[in-house]
Amino acid sequence: MEFIIKQNVFSKALSDVGKAVSLRTLLPILAGIKIVADKDGITLIGSNSDIIIERTISVNDDKVEVIKTGSVVVSAKYLVELIKKLPEQIHIKSTNNQIHIKAGTVSTQFNGFQAEEYPSLPIINGDSIHIPAEELKDAVKTTAFATAKNETRPVLTGVNLTFTDNSLTSVATDSQRLALKKSEIDSTGEGSFVVPSSSIDELAKLVNHYSGMVEIQSAEGYIHFKTDEFALYSRLIAGHYPNTSALIPTEVKTTLVLSKETLIKGIDRACLFAGEWKNNNVSLSIHEQKLSISSGSSEMGNIQELQEISSIDGEEELKISVDGYFLLDALKTIKDSEIKIKFSGSMKPIVIESAEEESSYLHLISPVRSY
């Protein structure tokens, strides 16, 4: 194997696939990155037990020149760091599982592994769903935070992506809160998948600066996200994802419309005083047609503030305590400047939606005990 490649291109691609590589692995070869050079260009592969990330650099872009095809596996830890520190043009050559790297007057040599020993990729052959990268990014970024952090119910540690005719619904819940996002898409494929939140995080990073289309396919136990620059295979979480639509309160007592930014600042301040409660209790109530946000403990002190409300619909008698950090997490994913909060009583979850007629997202947060 032999090729010449631009340093910045190689470094970025290595660092993308390096994110999938775990240094603590029983199989030493999995701590490596597989480099394949063929007539079309270079392919880099990094993986762990949950995900596989693949990056391709095509010869068409004049960023890589393949002199001799072949493949090798090299320890990710050192390779990623070294390539970052090298000058512009990099010449790579492998012989007998050794990789020789030359750049300017710098010459290095790594011990590698037999590329043949690297696990092969899952075979994917299901139907394809196509979705703009932007929509996919939005769907996962605005829900993944609400996945369960403990493994009591494994299925809740993932994000549930459901494709039906021309729509994607993304849902995550840890049973105290729920985040839901609906996206209209121009693809008719169907399917429902529970993707681990760690895979979702890596996917969000990969699509972050990508503006094209993403092709989604699945196969036994795997889901495959693919663009012309990268591919990510993720293990799926087995099990039945709960029907979350039943959790959404139907009988609304009070609906408030208010400024998201102002609310974020108020909740953020109140959270400072909420740390002594098990659930970071922040209390919300209506006081003289304003939203009162308060928190405090006898030991430390307390905080209270009043915020303007754009509109109140329904009962003005209202008092509820929620986990302030859960509320912040949800608010921070919202792009709208005004939001709607629906209250259904002090023991029922609050619902946060867009102030627009049709909300494409919904956040549900259960109340906490305030005694």
Place this chain on the structure above:
Amino acid sequence: MEFIIKQNVFSKALSDVGKAVSLRTLLPILAGIKIVADKDGITLIGSNSDIIIERTISVNDDKVEVIKTGSVVVSAKYLVELIKKLPEQIHIKSTNNQIHIKAGTVSTQFNGFQAEEYPSLPIINGDSIHIPAEELKDAVKTTAFATAKNETRPVLTGVNLTFTDNSLTSVATDSQRLALKKSEIDSTGEGSFVVPSSSIDELAKLVNHYSGMVEIQSAEGYIHFKTDEFALYSRLIAGHYPNTSALIPTEVKTTLVLSKETLIKGIDRACLFAGEWKNNNVSLSIHEQKLSISSGSSEMGNIQELQEISSIDGEEELKISVDGYFLLDALKTIKDSEIKIKFSGSMKPIVIESAEEESSYLHLISPVRSY
């Protein structure tokens, strides 16, 4: 006590003194910040067992208006964070060890401590030495990294500041390496002090954006750095600081002049391969009038590169191994674009100086075993 203060000014000052406050302290009052309001303005004090930081905000700058004099001590942890999150204008009032903070529609209340219970400041009455903040910053930033990290010889964990007629010499050594910086100053005070490196770090942060003069005084066991904005009291380390001038090799065999930036990049790359050695061994030698930098291990691989040298003076037969990270630490503090390295044999320390005729700094790095 009652005053009105600009949020950004108060927040910055609190965060400056908050750096001295340790959350793990036996005396709960030391986890607080003392706030004193008098006719001249506001003084904030934070301290731990090693340092005391004092910040003053004068009424003359129109940033604070004192309504009623007095003092109180408030938990640093919450106060610093809260003030960061408040709107522009802050109204503070204390009654019976409680502090009431109002800003816009936000109203908070903290439990505080009796200000009288806060330890009093050390009494400082020695001679004054005056030094421009810029010079002091340079003197400590370019040496503090070389202090010993373990406490075997406590005196080596500090930076030795020696003032003699019109000069300040700053020295730090962990016995494997040494950093020295000489500054000419316009003050005739004398004295030699060993200041803990943690105090030096805080001092460097405080003087970072300050361009006036710093007044230095000492008293039993303490040194006092004072400007019109802040003051820092630091505990001194007791004990006799070693005479380091005897360590500097007198008989030089080879002197190289070369580019600092290029050398930093080369050593940085070589360090990647040096991790398997106990002392991060990086080897330097001369090869065809170029500097060869190499490192490596049988398990992982190796690196070698050749760098241009501006001038060689003396023997060209040269081979020495040093701790690559020690070399990087020293090079990174140097502002010159060209530096001089003096070699006195493979078992003697190397010396790094300015390529200029008169060097105001000197770094000494002992060789390491390469077998």
